[in-house]
Amino acid sequence: MIGLTIGQLGKATDTKVETVRYYERIGLLAAPGRTSANYRAYGADHLSRLSFIRRARDLGFSLDQVRALLDLASDHSRDCGSVDMLANEHMADIDRKLADLTALRRELSALINSCKGGTISQCRIVEALAPRG
Amino acid sequence: MIGLTIGQLGKATDTKVETVRYYERIGLLAAPGRTSANYRAYGADHLSRLSFIRRARDLGFSLDQVRALLDLASDHSRDCGSVDMLANEHMADIDRKLADLTALRRELSALINSCKGGTISQCRIVEALAPRG
DNA sequence: CTTGACCCTGTAGTTGCTACAGGGTGCATA
DNA sequence: TATGCACCCTGTAGCAACTACAGGGTCAAG
Secondary structure: OOOEOHHHHHHHHOOOHHHHHHHHHOOOOOOOEEOOOOOEEEOHHHHHHHHHHHHHHHOOOOHHHHHHHHHHHHOOOOEOHHHHHHHHHHHHHHHHHHHHHHHHHHHHHHHHHHOOOOEHHHOHHHHHHOOOO | OOOEOHHHHHHHHOOOHHHHHHHHHOOOOOOOEEOOOOOEEEOHHHHHHHHHHHHHHHOOOOHHHHHHHHHHHHOOOOEOHHHHHHHHHHHHHHHHHHHHHHHHHHHHHHHHHHOOOOEHHHOHHHHHHOOOO
16 A cells, blocks of 8 residues: 555546546446545556556457456456457558548548639539539 | 438438438537428538538548538638648648557567567566566 | 645546437338 | 338437546645
């Protein structure tokens, strides 16, 4: 028990206080002990777990994926294949998003290049958006 | 007045019925007339406006951006520079997201490659996520 | 002893829908 | 005529992942 306040924990993990409480509410972070004034008092275990959560979130894992990762990580004797699988699935997600965004970018870029100025009534962007407008 | 039902309008624009009603609720699509049975009856103007909305959404514009585009597009004599600006801002957003995702992909890829199998306790992925875990 | 920064709970807002529940309508068919 | 089915209506609650209050209590410094 090192007795961090919620604000200190937040600062240490770059997490807003409300977010920490939110993680507690949804059962991702265990409820800590309380001081006599009913303040949350966090220990080293909370700090490391929240660090894990934030790092995984930064890498784009959903809260559900983070939960799964935490479950997997807690069993040290388990084969790490399942962790690898989760990471690879997430990688595939990212690749899909990249492809989508790239296609979008191309289309929007073509649209923007088609605009040669003038008034809205001649604007190719507006025209392209509303084919029968 | 061509008298489309909400279902027909939805089919024509590839929009779910609930989504059409949602657009009406938030004031993006004008409330149409009603039949004697209180069914919504849409006209050509609704069809073209909803087409515009859906196309812009497909291109990744937010509803707020769509609203702005619709406002701009309604004034035909206006210079189209403002439309161009909005499109360019959106393009910049896309580029930022692309850069973020690419960085993420690189980081995650490095993480995945570091895993050489074995148990969780030796797993570099878990290790990298929880530096002091 | 007061000011300000922190803490507490609980609830509602954000974005863009989606999914009911609990009803009414319209058309075809037996 | 009844009955079934697909469609329509309103209103509300849910999703992710927070964020932002409102309306209070606590604590340390000056």
